[in-house]
Amino acid sequence: MANAPRAVRKLTELRSEVALWRKAGERVALVPTMGALHEGHLSLVRLAHTRADRVVASIFVNPAQFAPTEDFDKYPRTWESDLAALASVSCDLVWAPTKAEMYPDGFATRVAPAGAAEGLETQFRPHFFGGVATVVCKLFLQCQPDVAIFGEKDYQQLQVITQMVRDLDIPVEVIGAPTVREADGLAMSSRNAYLSAAERATAVLISQTIREVAGKVGKGEDGAAATAAGIRALTAAGYRVDYLEVCGAADLKPIAGTVHGPARVLVAAWLGKTRLIDNVAVEEAGR
Amino acid sequence: MANAPRAVRKLTELRSEVALWRKAGERVALVPTMGALHEGHLSLVRLAHTRADRVVASIFVNPAQFAPTEDFDKYPRTWESDLAALASVSCDLVWAPTKAEMYPDGFATRVAPAGAAEGLETQFRPHFFGGVATVVCKLFLQCQPDVAIFGEKDYQQLQVITQMVRDLDIPVEVIGAPTVREADGLAMSSRNAYLSAAERATAVLISQTIREVAGKVGKGEDGAAATAAGIRALTAAGYRVDYLEVCGAADLKPIAGTVHGPARVLVAAWLGKTRLIDNVAVEEAGR
Numbered sequence: 001m002a003n004a005p006r007a008v009r010k011l012t013e014l015r016s017e018v019a020l021w022r023k024a025g026e027r028v029a030l031v032p033t034m035g036a037l038h039e040g041h042l043s044l045v046r047l048a049h050t051r052a053d054r055v056v057a058s059i060f061v062n063p064a065q066f067a068p069t070e071d072f073d074k075y076p077r078t079w080e081s082d083l084a085a086l087a088s089v090s091c092d093l094v095w096a097p098t099k100a101e102m103y104p105d106g107f108a109t110r111v112a113p114a115g116a117a118e119g120l121e122t123q124f125r126p127h128f129f130g131g132v133a134t135v136v137c138k139l140f141l142q143c144q145p146d147v148a149i150f151g152e153k154d155y156q157q158l159q160v161i162t163q164m165v166r167d168l169d170i171p172v173e174v175i176g177a178p179t180v181r182e183a184d185g186l187a188m189s190s191r192n193a194y195l196s197a198a199e200r201a202t203a204v205l206i207s208q209t210i211r212e213v214a215g216k217v218g219k220g221e222d223g224a225a226a227t228a229a230g231i232r233a234l235t236a237a238g239y240r241v242d243y244l245e246v247c248g249a250a251d252l253k254p255i256a257g258t259v260h261g262p263a264r265v266l267v268a269a270w271l272g273k274t275r276l277i278d279n280v281a282v283e284e285a286g287r
Numbered sequence: 288m289a290n291a292p293r294a295v296r297k298l299t300e301l302r303s304e305v306a307l308w309r310k311a312g313e314r315v316a317l318v319p320t321m322g323a324l325h326e327g328h329l330s331l332v333r334l335a336h337t338r339a340d341r342v343v344a345s346i347f348v349n350p351a352q353f354a355p356t357e358d359f360d361k362y363p364r365t366w367e368s369d370l371a372a373l374a375s376v377s378c379d380l381v382w383a384p385t386k387a388e389m390y391p392d393g394f395a396t397r398v399a400p401a402g403a404a405e406g407l408e409t410q411f412r413p414h415f416f417g418g419v420a421t422v423v424c425k426l427f428l429q430c431q432p433d434v435a436i437f438g439e440k441d442y443q444q445l446q447v448i449t450q451m452v453r454d455l456d457i458p459v460e461v462i463g464a465p466t467v468r469e470a471d472g473l474a475m476s477s478r479n480a481y482l483s484a485a486e487r488a489t490a491v492l493i494s495q496t497i498r499e500v501a502g503k504v505g506k507g508e509d510g511a512a513a514t515a516a517g518i519r520a521l522t523a524a525g526y527r528v529d530y531l532e533v534c535g536a537a538d539l540k541p542i543a544g545t546v547h548g549p550a551r552v553l554v555a556a557w558l559g560k561t562r563l564i565d566n567v568a569v570e571e572a573g574r
Contacts, residue, residue: 011456106538108402109420109454114395133396134455141456167396168421169298169428251393 002087005057007094011142014095018056018143026053030095030145030172032136035059036076036190037085040180044149045089047177051147057086058095058139060102065131076193095143102138111137111168116159116252120266121277124242129160136161140172148172153179153187155266155279159252179278181207187278194274203271205237206278210244214265214282217246223255227265234269242268242275246282259284289374292344294381298429301382305343305430313340317382317432317459319423322346323363323477324372327467331436332376334464338434344373345382345426347389352418363480382430389425398424398455403446403539407553408564411529416447423448427459435459440466440474442553442566446539466565468494474565481561489558492524493565497531497552501569504533504546511543514552521556529555529562533569546571 008014021028029052031044041057048055059082066072086094110130117129140148150158158176165174180188185207186200195203209230216226223246231241246255249262263282268275295301308315316339318331328344335342346369353359373381397417404416427435437445445463452461467475472494473487482490496517503513510533518528533542536549550569555562 015458106402106450107454108400108404109451110399110401111455112397112399114397115393117395138456141458144458163393164396167394167425168398169425171302171428171431 002090004083004087005091005094007083007096009096009098009101011097011101014056014093014142017093018054021054027147028052028143028145029055030139030143030148031055031057031091032139032148032150033057033059034061034075034190035082036078036193037082038180038188038190040151040153040188042085042089043180044151044177045086045091047175048147048149049090051149051175052145054092055090056093056095056143056145057091058097058143060095060097060135060139062102062131062135063099064103064134065128067125067127070125071191071194076190095139097142102135110134111164113160113164115167116156116163116250118252119254120156120243120245120247120252121268124268129157132157133160133164137164137168137170140165140170145172147175149175149177151179152176152279153189154277155264156252159250162250185211187276189276191274191276195271199271199274202237202239203276205234205239206267206269206276207280209233210265210267210278210280213244213246214280217255217259217263217265218282218284220258222257223259224257230267234267238271240270242270244269249281289377291370291374292378292381294370294383296383296385296388298384298388301343301380301429304380305341308341314434315339315430315432316342317426317430317435318342318344318378319426319435319437320344320346321348321362321477322369323365323480324369325467325475325477327438327440327475329372329376330467331438331464332373332378334462335434335436336377338436338462339432341379342377343380343382343430343432344378345384345430347382347384347422347426349389349418349422350386351390351421352415354412354414357412358478358481363477382426384429389422397421398451400447400451402454403443403450403537405539406541407443407530407532407534407539408555411555416444419444420447420451424451424455424457427452427457432459434462436462436464438466439463439566440476441564442551443539446537449537472498474563476563478561478563482558486558486561489524489526490563492521492526493554493556493563494567496520497554497565497567500531500533501552501567504542504550504552505569505571507545509544510546517554521554525558527557529557531556536568 029048111133113133184204266279268277316335398420400420471491553566555564
């Protein structure tokens, strides 16, 4: 088995390690995670290796992006198996700051995203992207990578971060990586661990439904009609749907009628006490 | 006369110039300004030369830090004399982005400061430090200097930027430079150009008053009593006082009673249509 990558908890340690690589002329990639790693995360590390000489994975369960009612406390923490998984994909360094290192006493500055952060998740998790943008901005400035890899699974997050990087001129290239799915199509997620066996069986419907919606609107069907049918199907199967929308692929503005140009179908829905999200590109027929 | 420094308006030009210096192992300093340069700004460039091999001055009148009622349109713009002044202090490069380069269509992300940004200026210019923090964050990430110099004249701004850099882990050292004053003690400011001759004569009172307050509280006098006397003196001379406060030197929290530890006296007051600010350290007697 491969050796576990070195894990550092102090910013000074991270910076001195990265500085050595820079001095040697090496390119650095960052893969931000909250741990509880699965095959989706590992695919990001593999992609990172194709874009840089060194790959840093960060593991930090960011309290600032959880509401008090959300699952911060029960979010899965699997440090030993995360390290083993990162070793298996030759990750060079694990950046695992403590909460006190990330948010020392007196911490007060926030990054407030807008544009792509409006609508969708923000309707249901109003403080979520503020917490994400702030911590990702910090991670970028702590590590100063040439490139950073995020999964398309969290598609709105990817667009929010892309916009933040552009707006604030953060010198990093943000790359989205395709969602990794289970054999039945369920998008891999650390939160899938919350699903009961019965819920897991039903969970296949979420990716099926968005693929159906994407297929319909790709053939020119009205977006509102297609999403309404999708919401009906999910609700009938026992889901509580937060949203199911067709949006512009970059600005994430809702598209009500016929799709023209790049678009995405995005969904968030509850299965029992577990909230699942997923999304898929609209492939336009006849293009 | 020294040659005018090269002035660039595109981020790609700034970055390629700075990259050449970095490749040669040179340290880079940034002096952010809004132009209308005076001796105070030039002192910042001179200080910058002692801390870096190359000095970039930015000139950008930032619309995001002016309220609609404020003086954005009439803020003095003196490009030719600014370039000549920067040549006289051997500035290496002028970063003068257009508004469209700084805030392209779709720009939406903001940096929201807190902590040092609370109170004082924020009571009267509630959006000011949001605009300042956002543009200074961008300037830092555009130029990526090793060190950045700001005048203590804008003391709360200096603390807000210091806190932002610490909170967001921006890899730059922020240095405050002493306020440069006219012979009679008036702090140099681009806005002094707005003063009539009669106002200019009265303007001496503002620095006199804060030095008196600082002297009193330094000797152990109650801060509230000393500032009340100062406000009475300024008001009697025709000023409209926004604030005159004794605050902690780093956190800028108001100090009502006796001063213990580093403290600062800060004032903002109107003389006719011109708003002047100034501040001075409290030198504690018997320390």
